[in-house]
Amino acid sequence: MPRIVVENLRKEFGQQKGEQRVVAIEELSFTIEESEIVSIVGQTGCGKSTFLRILLGVDSPTSGRVLVDGIEPYKEFDKLKGKIAAVFQEDRLLPWRTALDNAKLGLEILGIPKEEQRERAARWLDRLGLAGFHNAYPSELSGGMRQRVALARALAIEPAIILFDEAFGHLDEVTAARLRSDFLNLSKQQRYTTVMITHNLDEAIESTNRILVFGRPAKLLADINLSYVDKSDLAEVYRLRRLIQSVIESNRPLESVGAQTF
Amino acid sequence: MERAREIEVLKLYRVFRGRKEYAISLLALAVAWEIASYIFPPYAVPSWSIILKTLISLDFTHAYITVIRVLLALAAAFAVGFLLAVIMYLSRRIERYILPLVNLVMAVPAICWVLFAILWFKEPEFRIFFVLVAVCGPGFLIDILDGMKNIPRHLREMLVSFRPSKNQLVRKLILPAIVPSILTTWKINLGLAVRVVTVAELVGTISGIGYALNFALGNLSLAEIFAWSLVLVTILLSLQGVVYMLEARLLKWR
Ligand SMILES: Nc1ncnc2c1ncn2[C@@H]1O[C@H](COP(=O)(O)OP(=O)(O)OP(=O)(O)O)[C@@H](O)[C@H]1O
Ligand SMILES: [Mg+2]
Numbered sequence: 001m002p003r004i005v006v007e008n009l010r011k012e013f014g015q016q017k018g019e020q021r022v023v024a025i026e027e028l029s030f031t032i033e034e035s036e037i038v039s040i041v042g043q044t045g046c047g048k049s050t051f052l053r054i055l056l057g058v059d060s061p062t063s064g065r066v067l068v069d070g071i072e073p074y075k076e077f078d079k080l081k082g083k084i085a086a087v088f089q090e091d092r093l094l095p096w097r098t099a100l101d102n103a104k105l106g107l108e109i110l111g112i113p114k115e116e117q118r119e120r121a122a123r124w125l126d127r128l129g130l131a132g133f134h135n136a137y138p139s140e141l142s143g144g145m146r147q148r149v150a151l152a153r154a155l156a157i158e159p160a161i162i163l164f165d166e167a168f169g170h171l172d173e174v175t176a177a178r179l180r181s182d183f184l185n186l187s188k189q190q191r192y193t194t195v196m197i198t199h200n201l202d203e204a205i206e207s208t209n210r211i212l213v214f215g216r217p218a219k220l221l222a223d224i225n226l227s228y229v230d231k232s233d234l235a236e237v238y239r240l241r242r243l244i245q246s247v248i249e250s251n252r253p254l255e256s257v258g259a260q261t262f
Numbered sequence: 263m264e265r266a267r268e269i270e271v272l273k274l275y276r277v278f279r280g281r282k283e284y285a286i287s288l289l290a291l292a293v294a295w296e297i298a299s300y301i302f303p304p305y306a307v308p309s310w311s312i313i314l315k316t317l318i319s320l321d322f323t324h325a326y327i328t329v330i331r332v333l334l335a336l337a338a339a340f341a342v343g344f345l346l347a348v349i350m351y352l353s354r355r356i357e358r359y360i361l362p363l364v365n366l367v368m369a370v371p372a373i374c375w376v377l378f379a380i381l382w383f384k385e386p387e388f389r390i391f392f393v394l395v396a397v398c399g400p401g402f403l404i405d406i407l408d409g410m411k412n413i414p415r416h417l418r419e420m421l422v423s424f425r426p427s428k429n430q431l432v433r434k435l436i437l438p439a440i441v442p443s444i445l446t447t448w449k450i451n452l453g454l455a456v457r458v459v460t461v462a463e464l465v466g467t468i469s470g471i472g473y474a475l476n477f478a479l480g481n482l483s484l485a486e487i488f489a490w491s492l493v494l495v496t497i498l499l500s501l502q503g504v505v506y507m508l509e510a511r512l513l514k515w516r
Contacts, residue, residue, distance in 0.1 A: 053419075056423050057423070058419050058422060058423055077425060078425050080425065081424075081425035082425075084423075085423070085424070086420075086423055088416065088420070090416060092416055092417055092420040094417065094434075094435070094438070095515055095516075096438050096439075096441070096513075096515045097515075105421070105424065105434065106424045108430075108434065109421075109424040109425065109426045109430055109434070110424075137514075137515040138515075139515060139516065157424070
């Protein structure tokens with residue numbers, strides 16, 4: 001069974017009387033297999049974050065459903081405890097906690113023994129290049145370092161599924177690239193199923209095996225398998241980039257754009 | 263209103279705290295007073311030596327009693343305000359019903375509470391307690407409720423996504439997030455309480471600084487009134503100083 005199943009998912013905001021009705025997700029249906037690394041791209045405001053929040057279980061579908069390991073994340077909220085974690089564009093660190101205490105937040109909630117919490121959180125911070133900063137408060141860290149703490153916090157619970165919502169979007173290109181490649185190396189060992197929202201097409205092409213292109217409001221315009229793309233062939237990468245761009249701009253499914261399929 | 267004024271005082275104090283101008287202008291005032299005391303008669307402007315002599319002769323049990331009254335009443339007002347704030351935070355509906363009442367209570371001037379207390383209660387200690395709780399309770403409630411509401415939604419969502427229990431959510435997010443609001447509201451309410459307690463002590467009691475002030479007024483002793491005022495200011499600044507110290511310790515992450 002696929003790790004993530006999305007079936008006829010639809011999301012509208014403003015169901016209450018007097019509110020403006022907004023369709024955030026029109027129709028989404030696809031599956032994601034275990035240990036796949038998938039990126040989602042699309043115009044701003046097309047419902048990517050909304051999709052991720054539904055996947056994480058902090059918001060509910062209007063109709064249709066999402067299954068993570070056969071579990072509905074919103075309805076059966078607690079059943080995904082310890083299985084799923086997210087990193088967002090803003091680091092979302094608790095400002096009153098040190099880096100180490102932030103990194104062990106998820107472990108505390110899972111009720112892991114104290115000694116092990118410290119040890120695991122510390123190990124993840126070290127792996128992400130934050131040895132020596134365990135006792136620093138977020139206000140004392142740079143943006144890139146804070147984002148590493150947020151990543152450590154997510155990875156420390158050793159989730160099966162990890163979600164990124166423009167997690168590297170605020171960082172400068174050098175820092176973002178390094179953090180991305182650190183994560184990808186870890187990912188090879190840990191076999192996370194990864195869903196990564198990004199504005200950056202290069203990031204999507206470089207770091208993932210599959211790109212889902214969302215229309216606005218969210219519907220699947222293209223589902224591009226990158227396994228057959230030679231990422232070292234710059235011309236090919238360039239063509240792919242142009243193709244994705246044209247799909248996003250036209251807001252129409254890939255077939256009707258009239259381009260070749262990868 | 264009294265409360266708004268308290269916030270202004272705190273703001274001013276924060277601006278001037280630790281600056282040398284603060285000390286200099288206070289010193290200048292003291293010198294001007296001393297000069298005035300040579301020009302005007304001692305019952306109008308007593309000199310510093312008279313004030314200090316009076317200060318030493320004061321019966322400080324009054325100060326001690328006033329401080330105890332303030333702290334007890336504030337502790338009670340804080341407990342009630344905190345509890346109501348939590349309930350209102352958890353239920354929008356209850357909040358909608360309680361807020362208008364709180365608003366009403368806050369609009370009543372302190373002096374009216376004193377009058378109500380005299381009319382409703384016999385026991386002088388309880389009158390004072392009632393006035394202080396009525397004046398300070400709503401402030402605690404509103405500030406703590408605001409603190410909880412101002413917890414960024416995205417922090418809450420981050421924490422919730424780890425699937426915590428209600429208890430964990432409160433302990434790991436809500437309580438630590440409102441510590442700054444709690445400290446600030448204590449500073450404001452200490453100022454308010456010290457100001458109001460003296461008024462409440464003017465009637466029906468035979469102890470406390472308010473009583474002592476009234477007594478001094480009976481004797482037409484400006485030196486004594488002035489000395490007690492100094493004591494009041496010192497009490498307020500030291501109590502607030504304690505909160506500032508707590509702030510420095512608890513909020514070092516800022
Ligand atoms: N809580 C909400 N209430 C009402 N409308 C919302 C809410 N959250 C999102 N929306 C609307 O849903 C649509 C999709 O928003 P979403 O944040 O998912 O877009 P996005 O693809 O993540 O955009 P971006 O790339 O800019 O982050 C937008 O029109 C937005 O205004
Ligand atoms: Mg978004």
